[in-house]
Amino acid sequence: MVGTPWSTSSGGVILTVRLTPKGGRDAIDGIETMSNNRAVLKIRVRAAPSEGEANAALIKLIAKAVGVPPRDVSLVAGATARIKRLVISGDGPSLVAALEKVVAPR
Numbered sequence: 001m002v003g004t005p006w007s008t009s010s011g012g013v014i015l016t017v018r019l020t021p022k023g024g025r026d027a028i029d030g031i032e033t034m035s036n037n038r039a040v041l042k043i044r045v046r047a048a049p050s051e052g053e054a055n056a057a058l059i060k061l062i063a064k065a066v067g068v069p070p071r072d073v074s075l076v077a078g079a080t081a082r083i084k085r086l087v088i089s090g091d092g093p094s095l096v097a098a099l100e101k102v103v104a105p106r
Helices: 050-066 092-103
Strands: 006-009 012-020 027-033 039-044 073-077 083-089
Touching: 006 092, 012 050, 012 092, 027 092, 039 050, 050 073, 050 083, 050 092
Parallel strands: 012 039
Antiparallel strands: 006 012, 012 083, 027 039, 073 083
């Protein structure tokens, strides 16, 4: 694995996600290294990509996974693309710890 799909910033964490809409279930599938050596967090949601439903489901899923309210998760890039960038507001180190726990092998 080249790196992690998140980095701390002032006021939170920046997270890069590869979203699969209509994926059959809402789930975080772990970290994937893409062909350009960028690490992304693979996520699938049941919602369709129309009218922002998949993005809303993504925000809700990430918020629940790291233990913050959905209002603290914002989509800052990639609204219509498969690769998206999110900002999670809060304490950076504790958010990173929560993300590491989510992707840890069970």
